[in-house]
Amino acid sequence: MSGNENAAVYFVDRHISEGRADKVAFREADGARRSLTYGQLAEETARFGGALLRHGVRREERIAMIVRDQIEFPVVFWGAMKAGAIPVPLNTLLSAPVYEAILSDSRASILVVSEQLWETVKPAIADNTALRAVLVIGDAPEGTESYTTFTKGAEPIETVDAHGDELAFWLYSSGSTGTPKGVRHVHSSLKATADTFGAQVLGIREDDTVFSVAKMFFAYGLGNAMSFPMSVGATTVIFGGRPTPDGVFEIMAREKPSVFCGVPTLFAAVVAEQEAKGDAPDHAIRISTSAGEALPREIGERWEKLWGCEIIDGVGSTEMLHIFLSNRPGDIAYGTSGRAVPGYEVRLVDEHDEDVPEGEVGELLVRGPSSAEGYWNRRHKSQSTFEGHWTRTGDKYERDAEGRYIYCGRTDDMFKVSGIWVSPFEVEQALIEFPGVLEAAVVARRDDEDLVKPAAFIVMKEGATAPDGQALKDFVKDKIGMWKYPRWVSFVEELPKTATGKIQRFKLRDSA
Structure with missing residues (x-):
């Protein structure tokens, strides 16, 4: 050694x-502001x-x-x-x-x-x-x-x-x-993520000030707020409270972070709040990152128009410690997860572990220097997830002609309608483009003939009136295809989520 x-x-x-x-390493944005x-x-x-x-x-x-x-x-x-x-x-x-x-x-x-x-x-x-x-x-x-x-x-x-x-x-x-x-x-995994995504995609610098609303207790926030800024001697603004749009605006105006790390749910709420305000945001952000769930295309485009800076949307996992598939500055295609981060390789495979061709849906496998050693006390799960150099992500993706990867959903969230795979995320992206819709989640439900069809749960923006369900159905039909529209539409106050911002679709399936 x-x-x-x-x-x-x-x-x-x-x-x-x-x-x-x-040099200040960490500065609190709440409490005594130590x-x-x-x-x-x-x-x-x-x-x-x-x-x-x-x-x-x-x-x-x-x-x-x-x-x-x-x-x-x-x-x-x-x-x-x-x-x-x-x-x-x-x-x-x-x-x-x-x-x-x-x-x-x-x-x-x-x-x-x-x-x-x-x-x-x-x-x-x-x-x-x-x-x-x-x-x-x-x-x-x-x-x-x-x-x-x-x-x-x-x-x-x-x-x-x-x-x-x-x-x-x-x-x-x-x-x-x-x-x-x-x-x-x-030990080597932390530096591996800093040397790959931190240095080669995010481009973290010593003069940066980072503000991550994603908390340090999970992998995405640990990289954002600790290993990336600490790899170059930058400063991190830390906030112990629950992030709200108004709280985020206040911290951005006072602390002037140059790097902002969020999750799609928060980006959607901040964009809606800023559009309602109607004035230009007070900030010094040069780049933002998003992970946890795929960032809807419309949210990325609206954020960039309002804030004048890009969101690097990517996908990572606790098992891989941080983002391994990502868009990158100057090469953003909202609605996609971009390409493999330098140092990582990805594959899309079918149920027989054969590579799938361009444009077809497959499970995403990844290999790279930050993969976990395994699960504690879960030998069978370790064997099925960590297969030699490759790690199974449980995510379904397709690859387009430009080599970008498009998120389709979790392996257990995908379902077929009329024999064709339906991506809940694709339907959700279409739904949030409807005026007044803040968030949407789509799950499978069986109809009276025991056939699987999409069911949608909708959260409206504050002050917006819920539209007629048929109007939403017609909107989706026109956007992405006749068979993909939700057969049932329910309006809810909020969607069930983990602390990392991931929609818990299994809870919605139980209620569907």
């Missing part, structure tokens, strides 16, 4: 020797690592994190890694039973939790026998320890030696189709 390949050396320690000790320089980050991560060792934490023990986006998040994440422990960031929007299941599954020995989340987390740990300490960031209730007290007086440590292929951290999948799975990643 050549040198220490612990990811914390590259992303944290390196900046001190390269002269960035006084900030953390690269020098402070290096010191505090070394101290947190020392506190873990002082508490008897051994190498590869799991450190569970139910931590909002705040400056303690990077300290705990990188500090655990410096000590050779395994940080496990968890979704901060889960329920107590799900936390209970994940904490039991991971067998974490230390739990770090933000004060605001304690009441939800408390019942989840009542019967947990693996946890040796619960650290609360803020006021520590009885039976827990203050994060500040835990780290006070601890001796800073040197970053432990680690191999690039050694386990570094876990992420739990978003659970859009069921129970979250523990996805295990190695």
Whole structure:
């Protein structure tokens, strides 16, 4: 092994020797609006690592994190890694039973939790026998320890030696189709995503300020807010609250981020709000990214017209850590996921794993340097997802004549009408082009003759009147084809989604 390949050396320690000790690494946009320089980050991560060792934490023990986006998040994440422990960031929007299941599954020995989340987390740990300490960031209730007290007086440590292929951290999948799975990643994967998408597609720079509304607890947000800016010594604006259009406008005007990372749901809401305002947005954004769900073409076009900057829409996964298929600056085709990110290869295959020709729908397979080591305690699922160098994404795509990839839906969301594949996403894209429609989701439903047909769930823009269902049906027929129109149209207040913004279509199928 050549040198220490612990990811914390590259992303944290390196900046001190390269002269960035006084550069702000993280700045909070809410609460006390605290900030953390690269020098402070290096010191505090070394101290947190020392506190873990002082508490008897051994190498590869799991450190569970139910931590909002705040400056303690990077300290705990990188500090655990410096000590050779395994940080496990968890979704901060889960329920107590799900936390209970994940904490039991991971067998974490230390739990770090933000004060605001304690009441939800408390019942989840009542019967947990693996946890040796619960650290609360803020006021520590009885039976827990203050994060500040835990780290006070601890001796800073040197970053432990680690191999690039050694386990570094876990992420739990978003659970859009069921129970979250523990996805295990190695040290080299973080730099791999920074060297590929971060450097060669996003073009992240040291003078950038990044604002990601996608939270750091999941793969997309972890890259946006941590590994990409930290790979070049840039600054990240972090926001612990729930993003709303007005809140986003305020942060953009005050913090002046140059890179904005969102999800399609938020882009749609921000565009609708800005169009209602009618004035030009106050911002300094040079580029935006979108992932989590495919970005509808109309939303991308309206955003670029209003904001004067492109959205790089791409697809990634928890299993691949970040985006591996993407549009890129100056080569945007809204309504597509672009082409493979440099360093990655993709294939489209049929049910027999044979490559499908151009224009036909197939399952997307990917290989590249950031694929996960496997799932924790899910051997059968690991074997069916990670097939040698290739990872099955569970996404259906088609490739056009220009080599761009067009999203069709999840493998289990696709269905046939009159023997022809229907992409829920294609129907949804057509529906949101209808005046007044904010969001749409399409699922399969059986009619009176037990034949599968599309059913649509529609969310209208605020103040917009729901149209006649037949008008929507006719609109879709004219746009994309006679057989693809929704046979049933339901208007709802909101669509069920994961914390990462993915529509939970299985819930809609259950109600369809």
